[in-house]
Every structure is written in structure tokens, then in C-alpha cells.
Amino acid sequence: MREIKTNDGSITFLNEDINEFYNPLTGAIDRAFNAYINKIDYSNKNELKVLDIGFGLGYNSLCLTYECLKRNINVEIVAVDKDIGAINMIPRLNIPDYLVYSHSLLLEGIKSKRTEHKNFRFRLETGNILDIADKLKEKFDIIILDPFSYSKNKEMYSSNLLIKLKKLFNKYGFLICYNSNPVFVSNLLENSFFIKKYEISKHEHGIMASPFLKFELDDSSKKLARAFGKDINP
Ligand SMILES: C[S@@+](CC[C@H](N)C(=O)[O-])C[C@H]1O[C@@H](n2cnc3c(N)ncnc32)[C@H](O)[C@@H]1O
Numbered sequence: 001m002r003e004i005k006t007n008d009g010s011i012t013f014l015n016e017d018i019n020e021f022y023n024p025l026t027g028a029i030d031r032a033f034n035a036y037i038n039k040i041d042y043s044n045k046n047e048l049k050v051l052d053i054g055f056g057l058g059y060n061s062l063c064l065t066y067e068c069l070k071r072n073i074n075v076e077i078v079a080v081d082k083d084i085g086a087i088n089m090i091p092r093l094n095i096p097d098y099l100v101y102s103h104s105l106l107l108e109g110i111k112s113k114r115t116e117h118k119n120f121r122f123r124l125e126t127g128n129i130l131d132i133a134d135k136l137k138e139k140f141d142i143i144i145l146d147p148f149s150y151s152k153n154k155e156m157y158s159s160n161l162l163i164k165l166k167k168l169f170n171k172y173g174f175l176i177c178y179n180s181n182p183v184f185v186s187n188l189l190e191n192s193f194f195i196k197k198y199e200i201s202k203h204e205h206g207i208m209a210s211p212f213l214k215f216e217l218d219d220s221s222k223k224l225a226r227a228f229g230k231d232i233n234p
Pocket of ligand 1: 023054056060083147
């Protein structure tokens, strides 16, 4: 796998089958915080149960673990990915000092597929989320969905997957995804999710979606989903 240093000094790799990097070259760690971890409201939380879909090199779980431990929140992560090649690269990452302890917890979890520390629990499920989602019996507070781009990874944005995920949320549960493309929004609306957009950068918006939390989507995004929300080449 071709390794490359991103702008924040963290390492990512090229997935040669689909010709896309696992993380943006602007910074894998920056991205995990800016698109996901810093967007979560941790107030009044003592514990969080999180499904990390598209675990890849583990940056989202890593930064989430750090953030929760810092805030004294018990965190339980179920990480899912079908790409064992990516997971095998995690020990080779260039981890900054402040994340080293969280990284060591993740490494232990990956090695034994399941680990439990004082306020950290972790389980790794390898395989296709479309199969794994059917077998999961627990409910989650947060589902992190971190696919490749839409054109290369359509199943991760599909109604087929959303139908399965919808059963996995607890009462205050929500999904967070960096990508707000109209087909994904349309699929979420079709499956009766409440949706809101959030800003990642001036030109990039992510999606939070929930079957229960009454998020509100702006009218122009709804129109866009109606107009462009059907994939002409699924
Ligand atoms: C953009 S990368 C995720 C990067 C990762 N979150 C990180 O922090 O390094 C997308 C990941 O989704 C995984 N993936 C794509 N389709 C999948 C599927 N159907 N089931 C499980 N994993 C999938 C890929 O193997 C890849 O690791």
C-alpha cells in the first residue's frame, strides 16, 4: 500500500483497488476531529456507545477515544471494516504524543478483536457492514459513517444499508457522516430520518440524521435531494 504523510503529519494510505486515499491529504487527524469528533455534543454524557463504520486506519475511533477519556466519559466502540489490509497498517501510523495512550488501547483491541479497560471498551468486526448490521443486537448513541466518495462506495450511502442501520439507534441516537450528497440525503428522507446539515469547512457540509431526534433540513437541501437525489447509474 502506498503510504503518504498528510498535512497534519499523520499517515494515510492509498487504496489501490479504488484509487482513493483512506483519509484526506489535508490531515487525517484534523479530519477526524473537524468532521466528526468536534461535532458531537458531549454535555451531560457519562457514556457513549458508538458504531464506527468504515473504521479503516482507525482515526475516528482514536480521536473519539481520546476525547471521551479526556472528558471522563465511558466509551464503547464497535468498529466495522471489510478491509483487513487497512487495519493491519494501524500499528505503523505516526501518532502524536497526546494520542499515544488512546492508540495503545486501540492496538490492544485490534489484536484481540475485543478489549475492555476501565472506561474503554472496544470490539472489532471485520466484514461487509451490510452483513454485519443484520447480526448486531445492540443499540448505539452514535453511528459514525465514514465511506469513500459516493461514486466509489455507493453501498455505504444506500437505502439498503440505512434500513438496516435504522434498527440500531437508541432513543437519542444519531448518525454522522462527512458527506451530504443529494442521493444520500434523498435515501435518508425516503427512510424517514430527520436530518440536519453541519459545516465542516466553507465548502463542505456533513449530515447528522436520526430516526428520533427532530433535526431539521433546510429547504434548499430538500429541493436538491428531490431534483438530484436519484442515482441514474446505481
Ligand atoms: C474513507 S475510508 C475510512 C477511513 C477511516 N475512518 C479512518 O479513520 O482511517 C472508508 C472505509 O470504509 C470501508 N468500507 C467501504 N465499504 C464498506 C462496507 N461495505 N463494509 C465495511 N467497510 C466498508 C473501507 O474499507 C475503508 O476502510
